[in-house]
Amino acid sequence: MASSKAHHATGWAAGLIAAAVVTRAGAGGADYLAAALACLAGVAGGGAPDWLEVAWWSRSRRLWITHRTWTHWGLAWLALLVLAYRSLEAHALAAPAFGFACGGLMHLLADWPNPLGVPWILGRHSLNWWKSGRCDLLVVAASWMGALALSRHVWFHGTHGLELMRYLTAWRLRA
Secondary structure: OOHHHHHHHHHHHHHHHHHHHHOOOOOOOOHHHHHHHHHHHHHHHHHHHHHOOOOOOOOOOOOOOOOHHHHHHHHHHHHHHHHHHHHHOOOOHHHHHHHHHHHHHHHHHOOOOOOOOOOOOOOEEEOOHHHHHHOOOHHHHHHHHHHHHHHHHHHHOOOOOHHHHHHHHHHHHEE
């Protein structure tokens, strides 16, 4: 299990991914409200598999679901992601649902390398690369590299920084 700070940081990366995908799907609209909501829901989804286990209605705030069972089930998060994506242009809540699912899946990907593993389909599966909380920086860096690569592809059409600067300079000179 990654630390809560790592899940929060990877949740922001998931939010960026969700915002880029929502924009690319054309559901962002002129004001990009749907993309912003998808981003914020991605941040919330980044910690959701853990905070959904807590009995928030009781004083003790104990777990009402055993850790890494129902809330960490990969198939449910994938189903939510697909259903939300397919509904992006039809329903107003699809973009936040998509972002929430992106965050939840990012959480599972961050938990997958440690020995406890994640229940993807039926049983738990672990990559067994390191113990909990050991390589948080690696997990966060990998999630942000993926998020930045995807967002660059969507919003800047795959251009690199120098090419983007040349494009902006040429556009400014034409105007």
